[in-house]
Structures are given as structure tokens and as C-alpha cells.
Amino acid sequence: MLKELFNYWKKVKRARRISRARKSIPPYLLKEFETELNYKLWSTKGARFSASHRTGTLQRLSSQCVGYLSAYLIIVGLVNVYELNFWKITLSNDEVNFASVSLSVLILLFSQLETAENFVLKSHRYHDCSLDIAELYNALRYTKTYESENADKGKILQEISEKYDKILKRYENHKPIDYERFQLIKPGYFKLNLRKRLWIDLKYYCIVYFKYHLLMYGPLIIFMSVNLKRLILG
Template sequence: MINYICNKWKAIKRAKNILKNKNKIPPYLKKNSFEEELNYKLWSTKGARFSASHRNHTLNKLSSKSIGYLSAYLIIIGIVNLYDINLLGIKILNNQVGFISTAFSVLILLFSQLESSENFSLKSERYHNCSLDIAELYTRARFIKNFTINPITKQSELLQISIDYDAILKKYENHLPIDYLQFQLTKPEYFGLNFIKIKWIWLKYYIKVYAIYHILIFGPLLTLFYIAYLK
């Protein structure tokens, strides 16, 4: 009797969990259709690779700006020492100027080497080309879905698209998880993103892409203002 009640309770609980998680199943998996799953993979990968291309393009611009600003700070520090100028009432001694100049020079050299090794411009172009290649497959898949009636022909063409899709993925570097999250922001209702999730993705994207460069660009100025405020 006890075993019967326990089994019955487990069955009811299992049924409730299935019903509860039913809406969490991605739309392309609900019908267990190869065609819909393939369409979704093409669509989402295409969007994620476009996002990856945009991210690397942004990183390339921010990298150049950061090196430019750091170089400008280095020149300004030398000018301040040369003309004996007080910045916001702060007097910088010669030995301090020498240390700051040396530190900035090393930082610029190290940062330039690290950034150049990343090849953001090349990665942006490759991700863009990858998304264009997948976009062609996606167009073919949509055309087959709407205009191919013969099921055997349709099956053969979809299989070929799947093979071509795998071949394209092998040619290019995979995108980062943040790129897929950023792509989801273009269709927040489809992916079930509420206000908090959207803001969380924005925050993660900012930390991943912008944060370090904003620190390098604005950090020295903020530090100078902070020291002047303390005085």
C-alpha cells in the first residue's frame, strides 16, 4: 500500500514537471522536425556570427583608441614637466614624471603587442564571411521549405545543406557565448527574455567588450581628478 502511494505520488510529480517544462522546450524542438531544427541552427548561427563580427569590429576600434589615448597621456606628461605646469593644482616632480612616463611606455608597448596578437580586424572579417556563407544556406533552406514539394527531393536537399553547414563551421573559429546572447537581444520575445535578463546580457556584454578599454581611456583622467579632489 505504501509502495503504491509512493509510486503514485512520483508519477503525479513527474507529470507536473513535464507539464511545467513543456513551455521551456525550444520551439524548433517541439515537433521534433529535422527541417525546423536545421532552419533554427542556420538562423541562430548566422545571427551569432554577425554579432561576433560586430564585437570584434568594436574591439578593434576601441583598441586603437586606447593606444591613442595612452600615447597622448604620455606626451602630455612630458609637456607638463617641460613647461613646469600644475595640473589642477597638482605639482608633479621630475622623478614622478620619469616614473609615470616609463610606466606608460611599458604599458603601451605591452598592450599594443597583446592587442595586435588578437587580430580583431581579421576575426571580424572572418566572422562576417562565415555569416554570409550560412546566410546563403539559410536562403536555400527557406526556398526548399516553400517550393519543394517532392519529399524525397526535399530530404536530399536538406541533407546536403546540413553537410554544407558542418563544412562551413569547420572552416571558421567558433563564436563566444556572449555573441549568441547578444543575438538573442534582437528577438527578446522569441527567446523569452524579460527586462532583467536583457539588462543582465547588456551588462555582461559591456564587461566583456567595453570595460577594460574605458578604464584605459578614462582611468588616468579620473585618477587625476580624484587626487585633485583629495587635495
């Protein structure tokens, strides 16, 4: 009796494992080649557009950040020239010189690192890639709609697939966050609840915006915090 129950339990457990494995497979892989290719073109096109927007945003934030840091550098350099006292903070000549040199080094290093990323070129490349894939996607949709009875349909699909592979080899791959950002356009299709959507937005902010906002507004926040602390403590 116990042996039969044990064997039954093993069968149930095995059935559950198989069911979970099937559910973990993307739905488009369970269908025919045409549907799989259609999904690949559609999702990659959207992810590359998202990547183009992300890198364009990074370029804009990078330029703004250099501008903010340069402004801080000029302001710090003028403190002792005009004998200014910032609210509750009085800076000595050594402190002003140290702050000026530190900001200069930070701006130089930051500018070199950001220039090496070449966000403008990456944004254009991602955009060009998405346009190339969009052409294949339109060709596939046309074939699916108007050439469903064509005897050479399989050959046409194979040619589209080969062109798609060649396009992927010519361009840099997008980041995982780009695909996740693309999913937010169709949350119902990708079954994204509110928690998942908020999590993707938070990750996107940390990856794209956080570093620049920290450098742009961090010094001002620190300055205000120190002054408020001294006002409160007297």
C-alpha cells in the same frame, strides 16, 4: 494508507521531473529535421554577424585606447619641460620619469596583446561565415517554399546540412555573448523579459567596452578625484 500516499507522491514528483526535462529541451529539437536545420542556420548566421560586429568594435576601441594612452604619455612628459603645476598636484622629476616609463611599458604591452588578437581578421572571418550560412539559409527557405512536394527534398536537406557542417569547420566559433546579443533582436521569440535584456547588455559592456573605457578614462578620473579630494580637504 501512508504507503499509498507515499507512492502517489513519488509518481507526482516523477511526473514533474519529466515535465521539467521536456521544457528544458529547445523547442526546435522537438520538431522535424527541416525545422531544426532552419533554426540552426538562422541562429548561427545571426550570432556570426553579431560576432563580426563585436570584433570590429574591439578593433576600434583598441585603436582609441592606444591613442589615449599615448596622449597621456606625451602630456606627462611635458609636465616638467614647461614646469607645469596640475591644479593641486605638483610632480617631481622622479615622479614624472616613473609615470612616463610606466605608461611606455603599458602601451607597449597593451599594443602587443591587442595586435595578437587580430580583431580585423576575425571580424572579416565572422562576416564571411555569416554570408556563407546566409546562402544556405536562403536555399533552405526556397526548398521549403517551392519544393515541398519534391521527392528529393530529403536529399536536398541533407546536402544543405553537410555544407553547413563544412562551413562550421572552416571558421572559428563565436562566443556565447554573441548568441545572447543576437537574441536581443527577437526578444519576444526568445522570451526575454526586461531583466534578462538588461543583464545581457551589462555582460556585453563588461566583455567588450569595460577594459578599454577603464584604460582610456581611468587616469583622467583618478587625476580629477585626487584634485577634488585635495580641494575639499584643503
